[in-house]
Amino acid sequence: MVKSTGDGALAVFDGPARAVRCAGAITERVRTLGIEARAGVHTGEVELRGEDVGGIAVHIGARVAGAADAGQVSCPGPWSIWSSVPGSVSRRRAPTS
Numbered sequence: 001m002v003k004s005t006g007d008g009a010l011a012v013f014d015g016p017a018r019a020v021r022c023a024g025a026i027t028e029r030v031r032t033l034g035i036e037a038r039a040g041v042h043t044g045e046v047e048l049r050g051e052d053v054g055g056i057a058v059h060i061g062a063r064v065a066g067a068a069d070a071g072q073v074s075c076p077g078p079w080s081i082w083s084s085v086p087g088s089v090s091r092r093r094a095p096t097s
Contacts, residue, residue, distance in 0.1 A: 002053050008065070012053060016043050023073040031071060039073045040065025 001011045013019040023039035030037045042064050044057025060076070068074035 002051075010053070010058070010061075012046060016041065019043075020073060020075070027071055027073060036070035038065060038068035038070055040068055041073060041075045 001009050003010050019041045023041055027037045027039055040061055042057060042061035046053040046057050047055040064074050064076050
């Protein structure tokens with residue numbers, strides 16, 4: 001985890017599969033506590049800024065998370081990230097719009 005963002009968190013991973021699995025595990029785990037979390041996963045290069053990260057990939061990731069519904073892990077594009085995670089497509093919620 002890079003940092004806490006108030007009611008959220010920013011994390012970086014060495015691949016999209018780990019990011020999707022982590023986001024799914026977190027949303028499933030907090031659901032057992034009666035909390036509906038949402039997550040966004042985006043791939044791209046980040047700029048290292050000391051102990052922090054930034055750049056367009058971080059901004060897009062924040063927008064992707066903001067577009068997710070409660071209990072949903074959102075990724076841009078229908079197959080860009082999901083197709084690289086075996087078994088994840090069947091667990092993905094269909095877009096509501």
